[in-house]
Amino acid sequence: MISVGLVLPQQAHFSAPLVLKSGALLPGFDLVYETYGTLNAAKSNAILVCHALSGHHHVAGYYADQNDSIGWWDNIIGPGRPLDTDRFFIVGVNNLGGCHGSTGPASVNPATGKHWGADFPVVTVEDWVATQARLADALGIDAWAAVIGGSLGGMQALQWTLSFPERVRHSLVIAAAAKLSAENIAFNEIARQAILSDPDFHGGNYYAHGVRPLNGLRLARMLGHITYLSDDQMAEKFGRRQRPGAGSYSFEVEFEIESYLRYQGDKFAGLFDANTYLRMTRALDYFDPALAYDGQLAAALAPAQASFLVIAFSTDWRFAPFRSREIVHALVHNGQSVAYAESNCAHGHDSFLMDDAYYHAVVAAYLQRITL
Amino acid sequence: MHTVERADFDLIASWVKPNERVLDLGCGDGSLLKRLIEERGAFGYGIEREEAGVLAAIAQGINVIQGDLEQGLAGFDDGTFNHVVLSRTLQTVRHTERLLTEMLRVGREAVVSFPNFAYWKNRVAVMNGRMPVSEDLPYEWFNTPNLRFFTLLDFEALCAKMQLVIRERQVLDEAGRLVVAGPNFLGSLAVYRLGR
Numbered sequence: 001m002i003s004v005g006l007v008l009p010q011q012a013h014f015s016a017p018l019v020l021k022s023g024a025l026l027p028g029f030d031l032v033y034e035t036y037g038t039l040n041a042a043k044s045n046a047i048l049v050c051h052a053l054s055g056h057h058h059v060a061g062y063y064a065d066q067n068d069s070i071g072w073w074d075n076i077i078g079p080g081r082p083l084d085t086d087r088f089f090i091v092g093v094n095n096l097g098g099c100h101g102s103t104g105p106a107s108v109n110p111a112t113g114k115h116w117g118a119d120f121p122v123v124t125v126e127d128w129v130a131t132q133a134r135l136a137d138a139l140g141i142d143a144w145a146a147v148i149g150g151s152l153g154g155m156q157a158l159q160w161t162l163s164f165p166e167r168v169r170h171s172l173v174i175a176a177a178a179k180l181s182a183e184n185i186a187f188n189e190i191a192r193q194a195i196l197s198d199p200d201f202h203g204g205n206y207y208a209h210g211v212r213p214l215n216g217l218r219l220a221r222m223l224g225h226i227t228y229l230s231d232d233q234m235a236e237k238f239g240r241r242q243r244p245g246a247g248s249y250s251f252e253v254e255f256e257i258e259s260y261l262r263y264q265g266d267k268f269a270g271l272f273d274a275n276t277y278l279r280m281t282r283a284l285d286y287f288d289p290a291l292a293y294d295g296q297l298a299a300a301l302a303p304a305q306a307s308f309l310v311i312a313f314s315t316d317w318r319f320a321p322f323r324s325r326e327i328v329h330a331l332v333h334n335g336q337s338v339a340y341a342e343s344n345c346a347h348g349h350d351s352f353l354m355d356d357a358y359y360h361a362v363v364a365a366y367l368q369r370i371t372l
Numbered sequence: 373m374h375t376v377e378r379a380d381f382d383l384i385a386s387w388v389k390p391n392e393r394v395l396d397l398g399c400g401d402g403s404l405l406k407r408l409i410e411e412r413g414a415f416g417y418g419i420e421r422e423e424a425g426v427l428a429a430i431a432q433g434i435n436v437i438q439g440d441l442e443q444g445l446a447g448f449d450d451g452t453f454n455h456v457v458l459s460r461t462l463q464t465v466r467h468t469e470r471l472l473t474e475m476l477r478v479g480r481e482a483v484v485s486f487p488n489f490a491y492w493k494n495r496v497a498v499m500n501g502r503m504p505v506s507e508d509l510p511y512e513w514f515n516t517p518n519l520r521f522f523t524l525l526d527f528e529a530l531c532a533k534m535q536l537v538i539r540e541r542q543v544l545d546e547a548g549r550l551v552v553a554g555p556n557f558l559g560s561l562a563v564y565r566l567g568r
Contacts, residue, residue, distance in 0.1 A: 309430075328437060329447040332417055335393065339430050340437040358423050365431040 004036040004078045004085055007061035007071070009101065014134050024121035027110060031135050032101030033057045033093040036077060037085035039139070045372045046141045047083060048132060049073065049092045050149030050156035053224070053280045054272060056100035059092030075355040082364035087372065088145065096131045097123040097279045105275030106207060118204030122279055125155050125287045129163045132156070136167070145370050148172035148363075150352030151319065152280065155287045158327070161304035162289055170370060171306040172363065175316055175352040177323035178297050178330070179288040184318065187227055188281040191220035195274045204275055217274045218265035225264050230315035230348035297330040307337035309366045311359060313351035314344050339366065379548030380485050381407060383563050384457060387483065387540075388412045392454035395479060397441055397471075398461040400425045402434030419445075442466055445474040453479035460508075460561075462486045463518045469534060476536065476568050485563040490523035490556050493546070507546040508560045524556040531566065540565040 015028045034057050039046060049059050051072070060077035063069040071092070077083040083090055094102040097120065105120035112119075136144070147168050149157040154176025160168045180188070195201060198216030202209050226234075238257040246254035253259045293299035308331055312324035321342050331338040343359040345351035351359070381404050388394060390413035396405050399418025402425075408414040417435040420426050429436035442465065456479030458471070463486050465471050475482040487508035488494075494504035503513045511518065522530075524543070531538055543551040543559030551559040 325439075325447055329449075332437075333449050333452065335415060337435055338417075338437070339426075339435055340439075341426050341430070342438045358427075361427055362430060365427055368431065369433045 002078055002080075003070075003074055004061040006064050007034050007036065007058070008063075009034050009057060011101065012135055012138050014131070014138075016134075018127075018131065018134075020121050020127045021124045022122055026096075026103070026121065029096055029103035029131065030101070030107075031093055031096065031103075031131060033091060033135060034059065034061075034071075035092075035139075036060055036090045037088050039089040039141070040372060042372070043141055044143075044145060045087060046089045046091060046136075046139070046144050047367075048136070048144050048147045048160075049077075049083075049090060050128075050132070050147065050153035051092070051095065052149070052151035052153045053277075053284070054221075054268065055153065056098060057092045057094040057102075058100070060090070073353065075353075076360060076363065082360050082367060083148070084364075084367070088367070091135070091139065091141075093132055093135055095123075095128045095280075097276060097283075099273035099276040104273065105204070105279070106273050115205070115207040117207055117275065120275060120279070122282050124283050125152075125159045126163060128156055128283070129159045132160075133164055133167065143167045143169060145372065146170040146172055146367065148174070149176070150174040151176055151349065152284055152287075155284070158301075159287070159289065161306040161308075162300070165303050165305040168304075168306040170309065170366075171304070172309045172311070172366070173324070173327060174311045175313055175319050175324075175349055176327075177319045178290060178300075178327050180285055181323075185285050187223060187318075188285055191223055191281055192278055194219035194223070195278060198274075201274065204278075206274070212269075213274045214269045217272060217277060218262075218269040220274075220277055221268040221272075222261040222265040225261060227318045228349040230317065230346060232315065233346050233348060236346075297326060298333040301327070301330050301336065302334050304331075304336060308339070309363070310338060310340045311352075311362060312340075312342050313348070313359075314342055315346055316349045316351060318349040379544050380459060380561060380563060383542050383544075384408075384459065384483055384485070385412055387565060388414045388455060391415065393452065394455045394457060395419070395448070395453045396457045396459070397475070398458065398464075399429060399434070399436060402429035402432045402436055404457065404459060405429075405434050406432050441471060444470060445478050448478040450477055451480060455479060455481050455483050457483045459483075459485050460487065463520045463522070466519055468520060469530070472530075472534060472536065472566075476566065480567065481539070482536075482566040483563070484527075484566060485561060486522070486527065487518075488524055488543070488556065488559050488562050489521045490525070491546075491560045492557050493560075495557075506560065524559065524562050527562070527564070531564075535568075537567045538564055539567050 018026045060071040060074045094100045097104045109116045147157045147160045154173040157171045195216035198213035200211040201213040241256040289300040290297040312321035328340045341362040345356035394416035396418040405416045426438045456475040497504035542563045543555035544561045546560045
């Protein structure tokens, strides 16, 4: 089993205005995307991969001119891998509001000639699905064989079946939930406050000041990272291990876990845009398809025509398995097709990105049964 | 798959009508559900704890839900299913009464099959001083997943205590043939339809 190898990002421009769920109007937008495998003549073998909070369109393969540029979900995509590029045509897209090439807060607003900054609207999961549907139109894909995603990506895979029931045959919802809990929103709020209270944030218009709220973004990522891991895994990976020179009664890095979090925070802050982070977390908070149905998830999911595969991880406390089972039980209530698997992968919420044998075997077995 | 298992499935399949909703508890690789779907036109879900079973069921296109029956059926709504099936599994369950109660909460009918410990060959084995090993009790005492050893009479006494209605009972011998006379002596496997 090998990687898809060298890949190239592509860009699509959409000139028709887009009304967002918030009521805001975008005059037009760009989406950057990548594809792997070959679209068959019937255009029936396309799989859309939706990304989570910090993801993007570069899902698999690597770039010729960059070392260390392996796609974020490369381990599941390729010839003979669960998302088998010998069978399927796989599309990865950077979501609207992102910071990896699609139109977002760091893009130039054509109306002003300046960075959108604070003026870039808050986007929702429903908005992302609407823009992804325009990309599907541009690629000539009437219906996805499957839409797949983990975490916030899983929410998109679920929303697809509600926004466009006839355009999704299978939905793979991994390490996700039908809505955030108060605790989930609380973590997001702290992450946002870290950014909003950074003196370099300048109300979201930091581009004009030639600075970035790196410290706030770094704190947001450090916090997020804790919630993606499991307690056991942290104990195993870091325990109370100390750095050389520890025990100096100072507030320098003394424990390995501190070093790890600072490294992850620094790395992320150097690559990611704070305005995008704010919007991604807000999209998570707002996602709640049952809201319009008096909180009845089964009623909300009733329009879906897709078959579902729901996967959760027993060590994931950010989106614990019982959150996935809520989706499963709502689908069972409706008599809709659903399979549910629960993996013991030790990596907490991040398990969905790991090469866990059982988890990958479940995805492979499920996709095998899709007729093209 | 051996003949007796098919005989067990034959009976269960004969009780399921087209478009009925079935929940198969401990569904393994989904073979029974696949049969009910293909032959009887039923719509079904299975619950399975083991990874190998879940994987095989998914590969067969079965709506399998990974979970542990000992946790009950929380999350499944009342009266969702026409039949809730527990094939050759009741003897492995710790919370017997709770599971039977749950089956008849989420389903209108419970279909339960289990090995009869009072089958004459089992009695002979115990008379000869050894725990029985047979077609329907195929384990040694040290590796059996079975926690409960009970007979038709024991089960029916529990049903009476729990006020469960026995709608139908079929008893099979080791070869999968129907047993009419002396079922608690001549029957190796019992299959019941229960209601409220």
